[in-house]
Amino acid sequence: MVERVRKLWSVVFVLPLAACGGQVVAAPVVEQHAPASVPPSSAAPGTLAALDPCGLLSPTDRSTAGVSVLGKPKAIADTRACDWTMPGTFGVTVTLDDKVGLAGLDVARKTATKTKVGTHQAMQVSDRKAADGTCAVLLAVGTSANVQIDVSNNSFSDTPLACRRAGTVAGLVEPKLP
Amino acid sequence: MSEMRTKPPFDVRGFAVAPDLATDAYSKLGALQDVVGEMVREAKVLGRSVPLGGGYAAEIGKFMAEYGIGGDGSAVQQLTAFGKELESLKHKIGDALKKVQHADETAAEGVDCIGG
Numbered sequence: 001m002v003e004r005v006r007k008l009w010s011v012v013f014v015l016p017l018a019a020c021g022g023q024v025v026a027a028p029v030v031e032q033h034a035p036a037s038v039p040p041s042s043a044a045p046g047t048l049a050a051l052d053p054c055g056l057l058s059p060t061d062r063s064t065a066g067v068s069v070l071g072k073p074k075a076i077a078d079t080r081a082c083d084w085t086m087p088g089t090f091g092v093t094v095t096l097d098d099k100v101g102l103a104g105l106d107v108a109r110k111t112a113t114k115t116k117v118g119t120h121q122a123m124q125v126s127d128r129k130a131a132d133g134t135c136a137v138l139l140a141v142g143t144s145a146n147v148q149i150d151v152s153n154n155s156f157s158d159t160p161l162a163c164r165r166a167g168t169v170a171g172l173v174e175p176k177l178p
Numbered sequence: 179m180s181e182m183r184t185k186p187p188f189d190v191r192g193f194a195v196a197p198d199l200a201t202d203a204y205s206k207l208g209a210l211q212d213v214v215g216e217m218v219r220e221a222k223v224l225g226r227s228v229p230l231g232g233g234y235a236a237e238i239g240k241f242m243a244e245y246g247i248g249g250d251g252s253a254v255q256q257l258t259a260f261g262k263e264l265e266s267l268k269h270k271i272g273d274a275l276k277k278v279q280h281a282d283e284t285a286a287e288g289v290d291c292i293g294g
Binding site: 074077079081085092130154 | 209
């Protein structure tokens with residue numbers, strides 16, 4: 001009963017406020033996107049903190065990668081990420097992790113292959129046996145940061161294609177990393 | 179003695195769905211695959227991250243690693259299996275739509291136009 005009264009009061013108070021300009025409703029949406037897309041003002045240059053994950057693929061880069069949609073900023077745990085989903089084709093998520101180095105990531109060894117992208121040490125992760133159409137390229141940024149590029153095909157098949165797509169995106173992102 | 183039922187009490191040879199509904203279902207399954215794909219990518223990132231420190235952080239790290247990495251029963255494995263099932267369903271709908279289209283075309287070829 002007390003709960004019901006509280007709900008009624010909240011409706012009585014929130015509705016008029018929302019009608020007077022919509023600020024009550026709009027504010028949380030802005031706050032939700034701000035941490036993932038806008039780098040902190042105190043970000044030191046030359047670190048991942050200074051980068052916007054959605055800004056890592058320019059319109060030209062997106063065209064090269066076969067992506068024609070804008071990125072959606074998001075937070076995955078305490079990391080900043082950006083997701084591009086090409087409807088019915090594939091999706092790619094770029095995650096900036098400035099707390100853990102490449103060596104500190106928990107990766108199943110049998111699925112990982114060491115490689116190099118540009119000047120950065122990297123690791124390609126794909127489970128060929130599972131053939132699930134997913135692949136990741138993990139880039140080392142110094143010893144205490146990494147950038148993860150995850151690709152999944154809409155059909156959940158053709159892992160080699162997913163790896164080619166992840167490799168393409170990694171090649172486009174890598175020159176912008178410190 | 180009770181009679182053993184070997185068949186369901188309804189005709190399972192097929193049921194009819196309007197082609198436009200089937201097309202709609204096909205595109206909605208594709209959209210669902212997009213969502214599942216995003217969840218898979220997120221689960222993979224979570225599975226790789228191991229929070230620093232012991233105690234609660236270690237417990238969370240263990241949980242994330244267990245459910246994120248592609249072992250048996252992991253979130254990633256379950257989600258990709260679901261995505262594959264959706265793909266299989268899409269193929270079945272696609273095949274059915276092709277058959278309907280083929281049947282329509284065949285029927286149209288057999289129609290004699292009089293006075294046209």
